[in-house]
Amino acid sequence: xxxxxxxEYEIVEELGSGGMATVYKAIQRSLDRxxxxxxxxxxxxxxxxxxxxxxxxxxLGASFQHENIVHIYDFCRAPEYCIVMEYVDxxxxxxxxxxxxxxxxxxxxxxxxxxxxxxxxxxxxGLIHRDIKPGNIMIKxxxxxxxxxxxxxxxxGLEALTQPGTLVGTPSYMSPEQxxxxxxxxxxxxxxxxxVLYEMFTGAKPFQEEETRSITAKILQGSYIAPRRINTxxxxxxxxxxxxxLKNKPHKRYASMQALARSxxxxxxxxxxxxxxxxxxxxxxxxxxxxxxxADETVVIYRAPAMGTFTRVLVAAAAxxxxxxxxxxxxSWTKTRPPxxxxxxxxxxxxxxxxxPAGSSLSAVTDTSAPAGPAPRQ
Numbered sequence: 001x002x003x004x005x006x007x008e009y010e011i012v013e014e015l016g017s018g019g020m021a022t023v024y025k026a027i028q029r030s031l032d033r034x035x036x037x038x039x040x041x042x043x044x045x046x047x048x049x050x051x052x053x054x055x056x057x058x059x060l061g062a063s064f065q066h067e068n069i070v071h072i073y074d075f076c077r078a079p080e081y082c083i084v085m086e087y088v089d090x091x092x093x094x095x096x097x098x099x100x101x102x103x104x105x106x107x108x109x110x111x112x113x114x115x116x117x118x119x120x121x122x123x124x125x126g127l128i129h130r131d132i133k134p135g136n137i138m139i140k141x142x143x144x145x146x147x148x149x150x151x152x153x154x155x156x157g158l159e160a161l162t163q164p165g166t167l168v169g170t171p172s173y174m175s176p177e178q179x180x181x182x183x184x185x186x187x188x189x190x191x192x193x194x195x196v197l198y199e200m201f202t203g204a205k206p207f208q209e210e211e212t213r214s215i216t217a218k219i220l221q222g223s224y225i226a227p228r229r230i231n232t233x234x235x236x237x238x239x240x241x242x243x244x245x246l247k248n249k250p251h252k253r254y255a256s257m258q259a260l261a262r263s264x265x266x267x268x269x270x271x272x273x274x275x276x277x278x279x280x281x282x283x284x285x286x287x288x289x290x291x292x293x294x295a296d297e298t299v300v301i302y303r304a305p306a307m308g309t310f311t312r313v314l315v316a317a318a319a320x321x322x323x324x325x326x327x328x329x330x331x332s333w334t335k336t337r338p339p340x341x342x343x344x345x346x347x348x349x350x351x352x353x354x355x356x357p358a359g360s361s362l363s364a365v366t367d368t369s370a371p372a373g374p375a376p377r378q
Contacts (some may be wrong), residue, residue: 036088038083100203172195
């Protein structure tokens with residue numbers, strides 16, 4: 001393709017197309033790097049609501065700096081409405097499920113934890129995604145996971161573009177309150193995420209259309225097959241986690257993505273980040289969804305080295321020297337100051353309390369070194 005945007009981006013190929021936009025792979029000339037460009041369809045040009053929502057998606061994404069959220073680089077209004085973003089060389093979770101059916105428990109949990117981290121980051125900034133689904137979750141060849149498409153996200157800081165009672169989102173992944181057009185909070189995303197978990201570990205959606213009942217009716221009634229009836233290999237604890245996400249009443253679900261992540265994280269406790277990413281990548285290769293990544297794509301996480309014996313001796317010696325210096329300084333000061341007039345000596349009666357002269361005190365040397373900061377979240 002020879003199409004260009006702003007002379008800065010040269011289109012290489014079309015990656016996909018949806019109802020409102022087409023996504024291309026392109027090369028950014030100035031930095032010689034691949035990028036993805038989401039271009040609004042011409043049929044929506046002039047629709048102020050759609051244009052505002054498209055621009056909002058760009059601004060929201062650009063304000064996020066998180067390893068599990070696709071980064072936004074640029075936004076254009078002319079000659080086309082476009083969002084320039086990070087190019088993710090990999091597959092969608094939807095493609096993984098279509099190819100593999102249910103995922104192994106450890107791989108699914110590792111992917112889920114990274115999506116949960118991205119959502120927790122967004123939620124703490126007052127944002128509700130409202131369109132959590134496998135098609136909006138990308139997995140890179142090296143195992144990294146990226147959440148994308150904040151096009152219909154709702155945030156407190158910006159004016160609402162959706163009228164009350166209007167349904168937005170993907171019906172199969174809506175929460176009951178979302179399906180009813182009611183006010184939402186972060187627990188709506190938790191319900192949608194529960195649907196994604198169900199699909200990851202069973203290979204099927206919990207709520208599917210039937211001749212006698214619609215998807216919405218099933219969601220409102222909480223009618224679905226227990227996950228372990230579909231996948232008997234699923235751990236019972238994982239089924240309990242999914243069922244809690246899918247509670248009809250928001251107050252019965254997890255209160256936050258952080259609480260949900262704690263429940264999921266028990267299954268991969270003890271594995272460091274590098275090992276988890278390699279496990280995800282290896283699984284994608286085994287499933288023939290990707291080719292093995294090259295060495296320069298491998299993510300290596302280095303841990304801070306533990307304090308060795310020699311380092312501990314140095315720290316102890318420094319602390320001892322500090323204490324000795326303080327003691328010597330205090331002794332010198334007491335020897336060089338002018339002597340005070342001795343107070344008259346009175347004999348205290350037996351059993352009475354003798355008061356020390358005013359000004360008598362002990363000096364303490366405190367360690368003012370700053371405590372180590374908290375370890376980064378994985």
